[in-house]
Amino acid sequence: MEAASIPAGPPASQRVKQLIGTYGLTAVLLIMPVWFAIQDLTDEGNLVRLGENLVAGLSNGAIWALVAIGYTLVYGIVELINFAHGEIFMIGSFISASLIVTLGLTVDSAAVPVFFGLLAALLLAMIGSGTLNVLIERVAYRPLRSAPKLAPLITAVGMSFILQNVGLLWKGGNQQGVPDLLNAQNTLFTVFGVTIENADVLSVVVTIPLLIVMTSFINRSRLGKAMRATAQDPEAARLMGINVDTTISLTFLLGGMLAGAAGLIYAMYQTTIWFFQGFTGGLIAFTAAVMGGIGNLRGAVLGGLIIGFIQQMSDNRIGTEWTPAIVFGYLVLIMVFKPSGLLGEQTRDAG
């Protein structure tokens, strides 16, 4: 009876907060592109430079998106940040670069061997990184599944360092060149004055089919349903007859395979690889996953693309030395407005 006198809906202060949350977030995301768009229009009278930033940003961001999915999938199912995931990505680059060198492919190779060489490198990197990720889970995380959450977190950091040192032993401490098979910086075509390079096309051609296959697998297949069920309630999943251990292994396999694919794209795009790329790349991809809302697949992709774009604008116009600060500045702002991330989903932990 008392409840009837209380007006319906949230109080005004709450509503204002929600408004700031929704619109503030959009405003924050648009600061840089709008600012530079105005600048371009006044200086040049067109948006070509911003368009080029966008293209390069999206194709770079595709790499982060692929790696970020691995963080988000694993977090969704075992609520663990797999700190070794960046190194899985690095190993993917190393595997594909080694295969390309072993096959004897160079800049001057004909198109057909390059195509099949890249396809083989993609498959081998995906299989290698995927298997490695499964092994890491088996050795370092599974025995600790019922241990306090900090224990597997520390073994994850440990696995990360171990793999970094594997990379250091394998290719040495310096940046290693990779044969520039695709002539990565070569302009393939231009759209409205915006140049599209070979590497941009590779990035899109590899990433989009992988994303489509992955999301339809998770949403539609029987095993994908088992993955989602396990992520939401492992105990109920067991009552359905789902083997939770196998499902978790499958999740690590998928995450690792995407990181391996990202490793190949990175090697072809940057044409250099080194043992530390997994640490920096992993950190950026992890940021993308958190920005998009950890546990959410589409969020990871969105976060990756946004970060790629921010990085590109900053590198191109502000200075590379500022880029990390700007990326993480964005992360902090987004988190303040929306602590669960852009497409944040409720996880078991958060309720």
Add this chain to the structure above:
Amino acid sequence: MSFLKVEDIHTYYGNIQALKGISLTVEQGECVTLIGSNGAGKSTTLRSISGLTPARTGTITLDGEEITHLPAQEITGKGIAQSPEGRKCFQRMTVRENLELGAYLRRDSSQIQTDLQRVFELFPRLDERQAQKAGTMSGGEQQMLAIGRALMADPKVLLLDEPSMGISPVLTERIYETIAEINQQGMTILLVEQNANFALDVSKRAYVLETGKVAMTDNSDTLRTNPDVQKAYLGT
């Protein structure tokens, strides 16, 4: 030879002993209730049978086959389905996806469709809400979903853990009518309830658990008239 036979099981949570030698039997087609207060070991008994908290000693057999130490997912495959305590529906999945997951281990897709229709007949509310996310439904609706999901496994034995928990009396009555109907259709049911009134109505026999042991067992009608049971569990 009883259909489901639990013999002298002892179950622990870490070092804490929850079951101190529980024995019970359920015959084919029977509905049996476990009643008892909080912490008596009712839920733990069901969790031991379904393998979520395996018994440390003792044996559990289904239709003559020992299942005591099988992992939970294999026990489901042997024909035991559970509607767990707290319902545990997959919150971010639709009603239909939840029901389909209930049939996860089955391959007979035409039979699955038939069973799906049967669940919708038992719980018309679920039919209306097929596309709704489980997490957005009321407690009572989620309870219906949990029972329907367990039925989708086409089990030999159905374990129901506190179907009335946190649900309005009207809805509880409706759910118990459906449980009675499921039993009449031939399903073997082992039911756990704190709120014993409804449970004793639908079951033929009952066990009273106290601190991890069976304190009493008899026909439901006899127990209903027992003064101790009335005082402790029926609130009369």
